[in-house]
Amino acid sequence: MRQYLLLFSLLIPFFGYSQEVVLNKVIARVGGEFILMNDVEDNYLGQTRGMTNVPENLRCQIFEGLLLQKLLTNQAKIDSVKVSDDQVENQLNARFDRVLAFMNNDMAQFEEYYGKSVNEMKDELREDLKDQMMAEEMRNKIVEKVNITPSEVVDYFNSIPHDSLPYYNAEVEYSELNYYPKPSKIERQRVIDKLNSIRQRIVEQGESFEDLAKKFSVDGSANAGGDLGWAKRGAFVPEFEAAVFNLEEGQVSPIVETEFGFHLIQLIERRGNSFHARHILIKPELSDNDKKIARQALDSIVQLINKKDLSFPEAVKKFGNKNFPSYSNGGRAINPKTNTNFFEISDLEPDVYFTLDTMKLGEISAPIEFRDPYGETAYRVLMLQSRTEPHRASLEKDYSRIKEDAIIRKKDSELEKWVTRKIQETFITIDPEWLAKCPYLDRWKKNT
Secondary structure, three states: HHHHHHHOOOOOOOOOOOOOOEEEOOEEOOOOOEEEEEHHHHHHHHHHOOOOOOOOOHHHHHHHHHHHHHHHHHHHOOOOOOOOHHHHHHHHHHHHHHHHOOOOHHHHHHHHHOOOOHHHHHHHHHHHHHHHHHHHHHHHHOOOOOOOHHHHHHHHHHHOHHHHOOOEEOOEEEEEEOOOOOHHHHHHHHHHHHHHHHHHHHHOOOHHHHHHHHHHHHHHHHHHHOEEEEEEOOOOHHHHHHHHHOOOOOOOOOOOEEOEEEEEEEEEEEEEEEEEEEEEEEOOOHHHHHHHHHHHHHHHHHHHHOOOOOOHHHHHHHHHOOOHHHHHHHHEEEEEOOOOOEEHHHHOOHHHHHHHOOOOOEEOOOOOEEEOOOEEEEEEEEEEEEEEOOEEOOOOOOHHHHHHHHHHHHHHHHHHHHHHHHHOOEEEEEEEHHHOOOOHHHOOOOOO
């Protein structure tokens, strides 16, 4: 069942790759859901792009993953499991944002690479993504009540042969408080005056918003004249959207401040909760004195923590930046590779590693300057929570990890039982050619 879960995360790559011949032959039906030949091929081409050694049975693995998805989606519709349009749109935007970030938000590069615009690609993927999200919601519903007792954790650990116990490298756990310097009032006013001048050129002198966006805007949309494409409510920060939904088509907003800087926004078109807008973004520049003030503010916060006037989690909640994943985790840093609080040395950013390497448990570092994912200057202080030497897994040192793995295994088992039962209860047909090519799909062929 673990292979199912791996495949489940790969069912819909960021983008499929269309072929010259439309392979629209139905190769399986699961209840009211259908799998087409091009569903498999698009996934196959998406996963193997750039690969040198492709597993021989990869198409069969993808096909089985699709069967599982359709089984879950079919049941989700029977059970009236809901996924809202806003949820789908937010997930869709997040995926495209990650891809565009790799291209420096260059829309022309995107269209050259994929042969379609962002909006065209979103339209193609929207329904498939909604089905995938419904299947995931159904899976969560199946395993939501699965829990585990301490004795089950011990039994699970004892069932693993000693030679098969994982060997963990040296690891650390740490907390962080992230803080952004604030530009001076003089610099803020300089940006506001500049945007007011640009707005006057558009509104009063009739100059092109697009041309001025290309000249003055500092974000990736500048190359496209500030065009942000179609989006649904919830895709942008609240201040930006509040301004958009107060505009008439063609109207230019007053200056809008968000966490990203100052904007002028022009509404191109609106359809219900969807809108198409362009903007000009200008960010105030930070001076050396602005950075010095930020470091001093963090030093003062650290003093409050060391005096026990504030706990580290309280300081994070009061002074930290909410856009970092650690903010909602009491400041505990989360390893994106493992989704745990443990970091191997190779997982740490160099400045974090060299800072933690000389610290004692519970100690808080001096402020460290870094760049956030958007290239903005920020500062953080770190607290070392734990440090372990290389060792073989043990209940004493690794109980939380072993418990997490035991829960995953138990959920896998619960899902496996559900799949076995639902296969018997659901009308399923599979193209005999695929059964011949993928003999381990026998469990799915009861009605074929």
